[in-house]
Amino acid sequence: MSSLAEMAAIFLALKDRDAVLGDLAETGASGWSALGSVLGLVVRQQMELWRAWQPWVASSVAFAGSLLLLSVSFGLSVDSRHLLRGEREYGSLLCEALLMLSWAWTSGFVVGSLSGKTRWVSGILCAISCLSCVLRFQDTSLSRLCVLLFLLPGVVGAVQGVRRARLSHRTALTLAIAMTALMLVWSGMLYMQNWFLFLPAWWLVAHADRSKLSNEKAAA
Amino acid sequence: MLGEFEYVLMTVAAGLGESAYGAAIREEIEKVAGRSCSIGALYTTIERLEKKGLLKTWMGEATAQRGGRAKRMVRVTPKGMHAAKEFYEAMMRVSRNASWATGEPERVS
Numbered sequence: 001m002s003s004l005a006e007m008a009a010i011f012l013a014l015k016d017r018d019a020v021l022g023d024l025a026e027t028g029a030s031g032w033s034a035l036g037s038v039l040g041l042v043v044r045q046q047m048e049l050w051r052a053w054q055p056w057v058a059s060s061v062a063f064a065g066s067l068l069l070l071s072v073s074f075g076l077s078v079d080s081r082h083l084l085r086g087e088r089e090y091g092s093l094l095c096e097a098l099l100m101l102s103w104a105w106t107s108g109f110v111v112g113s114l115s116g117k118t119r120w121v122s123g124i125l126c127a128i129s130c131l132s133c134v135l136r137f138q139d140t141s142l143s144r145l146c147v148l149l150f151l152l153p154g155v156v157g158a159v160q161g162v163r164r165a166r167l168s169h170r171t172a173l174t175l176a177i178a179m180t181a182l183m184l185v186w187s188g189m190l191y192m193q194n195w196f197l198f199l200p201a202w203w204l205v206a207h208a209d210r211s212k213l214s215n216e217k218a219a220a
Numbered sequence: 221m222l223g224e225f226e227y228v229l230m231t232v233a234a235g236l237g238e239s240a241y242g243a244a245i246r247e248e249i250e251k252v253a254g255r256s257c258s259i260g261a262l263y264t265t266i267e268r269l270e271k272k273g274l275l276k277t278w279m280g281e282a283t284a285q286r287g288g289r290a291k292r293m294v295r296v297t298p299k300g301m302h303a304a305k306e307f308y309e310a311m312m313r314v315s316r317n318a319s320w321a322t323g324e325p326e327r328v329s
Contacts, residue, residue, distance in 0.1 A: 015279055015292065020259055022282070022289030023243040040260035048264050 005034035058114035062122035069150035077146035104150035105157035112161025274300030
């Protein structure tokens with residue numbers, strides 16, 4: 001069996017890796033044939049994952065959410081500059097920053113909890129939208145990187161989403177209500193164009209609610 | 221209802237009994253069904269059937285012939301046997317009037 005096949009097998013789960021490489025050794029498969037078999041399984045396993053709805057939702061949130069958050073990050077950077085010139089109040093900038101943080105974190109959390117083994121696709125989609133925006137950035141008074149302010153809270157949210165998968169009902173509801181209230185109080189209907197960014201927060205509420213109900217049923 | 225390849229895999233696994241594992245199932249499918257069976261098709265189908273509760277798998281012994289790597293052993297669950305029986309009976313019912321099942325000469329229009 002070729003070492004190429006063994007290298008390609010790192011994309012397989014540990015139990016599959018042992019079984020597949022063992023089968024190939026037993027049947028005497030070698031070289032390109034062994035490599036083709038391993039890669040064929042890797043591709044099929046990835047395709048199998050996309051039969052579920054979760055990877056599609058996670059990828060959509062990652063791509064559309066990044067595009068919106070890029071403009072939110074840019075808006076926050078512009079308003080920070082206005083604050084330094086005394087054209088903006090601390091309170092409103094704080095609200096804007098909190099909203100950006102919570103939008104990015106909840107979107108990241110949902111992507112992390114839904115993506116599972118397809119999280120690399122969500123990551124690539126997010127990277128594509130970020131790169132295209134950074135490369136086309138034209139405002140010379142601001143750094144190109146100002147549009148990436150959302151990345152850190154987004155990545156933190158995604159990592160926590162992968163680890164925890166769901167929030168408690170109380171936490172999710174508090175977060176969603178606080179975010180919605182914050183936006184209504186701070187900007188009126190100005191930021192309603194970003195309604196899409198509230199979906200992850202309310203999805204977390206719906207998801208937490210279902211798990212709570214099932215826990216109660218199990219307890220009963 | 222099972223797919224055709226799922227049924228073939230489960231039937232072969234049931235026939236092999238205690239010695240049903242990846243390479244053995246693959247070899248048997250190629251020998252009996254006369255069709256090629258890729259490792260990709262085999263393991264993704266095993267994975268899917270296990271998720272449905274129709275198969276149970278576990279890691280078996282490692283042999284020198286396999287380079288010291290363990291086998292993934294396969295067993296058809298009672299639910300799997302029921303599903304395979306349903307598929308078999310459905311195929312028998314569907315085929316009952318077909319010329320290749322009745323042995324009558326084929327009618328050409």
